[in-house]
Amino acid sequence: MxxxxxxxxxxxxxxxxxxxxxxxxxxxxxxxxxxxxxxxxxxxxxxxxxxxxxxxxxxxxxxxxxxxxxxxxxxxxxxxxxxxxxxxxxxxxxxxxxxxxxxxxxxxxxxxxxxxxxxxxxxxxxxxxxxxxxxxxxxxxxxxxxxxxxxxxxxxxxxxxxxxAGRPDTDDDGTPLEVLEAIEAVWRGKEADKVVRAWLDENEGKPQNITSDRGSLRYSVTDGDEFDKVAFLAADPDAAAVIAEAERLLKDAQAEYRKPKVRSSLTIAPPKEDAA
Structure with a gap:
């Protein structure tokens, strides 16, 4: 070595x-x-x-x-x-x-x-x-x-x-070591994200541009606008009534018109702490 x-x-x-x-x-x-x-x-x-x-x-x-x-x-x-x-x-x-x-x-x-x-x-x-x-x-x-x-x-x-250890690919339970490392990396990433966002908040959300041999960080704040649905409905009562009726129809139809759907859930959590 x-x-x-x-x-x-x-x-x-x-x-x-x-x-x-x-x-x-x-x-x-x-x-x-x-x-x-x-x-x-x-x-x-x-x-x-x-x-x-x-x-x-x-x-x-x-x-x-x-x-x-x-x-x-x-x-x-x-x-x-x-x-x-x-x-x-x-x-x-x-x-x-x-x-x-x-x-x-x-x-x-x-x-x-x-x-x-x-x-x-x-x-x-x-x-x-x-x-x-x-x-x-x-x-x-x-x-x-x-x-x-x-x-x-x-x-x-x-x-x-x-x-x-014989160059193992899995742990004793058969889980690939690469998967275990990825789980650990994801969790570390979540913790690191909290640190970065806390630092950005301390700097009042100012734009940042950092480059180092450990990586780079770009943070920008852009002013813009988006659709204001509440204001639109308040300004056009007739349109609001049509939209409300359409939403009611869709809600009623959900009980009758169904199709198969596969759902998956992925949760990555920190390691369990040993009991004191």
Missing amino acids: TKTRATQLVGAGIATFKRLDAEAGGSFGGNTATKRGHRLEPVVQQWVQAHLGIPPCGILFAHELTPMHAATPDCALEDEGEWSIAEIKTTVEDWSRGLPRKITRDALWQKYVMGAGYAVVVWWQVDENGQPLTLEPNIVEIQDDPDELQRLIDGANAYLAWID
Whole structure:
């Protein structure tokens, strides 16, 4: 369970488990980004060693207490029992305003597995042809983030537990796990909707336009008009009498004219709380 897999499993469910498990036996021939990284990585590794004193590394390390959690840092140095690591990335994007969440998660996972006290992401922006746009890479130190790290660990452990359980599709009662996850997601969505609407009410229903790496929210308020039936009936008594007679006829006809109809009911509720 290295960083690539661990970052894919944050908040993942059974569908993602199945997809990743199916991909595990395949081979990845690489793409433009990986080929660019392979070409430039040795150059950046030498730069990291010269500027930070952390040499290149190609060793697979296992977490001391959870050996299925593993990492292969690009650069690593142990000094008096303390590890320092560097994660190298090349990108066509400008990350000067902040690293993407996936990149931060990559480094957090490496830092956790190694027990590193010092961890950095060294990134180098390149053009579409893979040529660096600056003379030197950029360095971003990765700070501890216990909540984000726990999400990584929880996702990895859930996937490993599913593997150990024999890759089940259903629970003990035969209910598909995907259905159980969907039920849970729907309920979480209802609770989340309450939070969002409460926040909109606090802001007096003002229009909102929010975009983040967690999703987007659009809320708008539009003035308009609609048919005022009460006013119409009050203004035209003759029409009101015709409509009232038509409604009476329809109501009387409902007892005589019937056709088959299938009704369904779906109720999704929160989990039952254990008795105190």
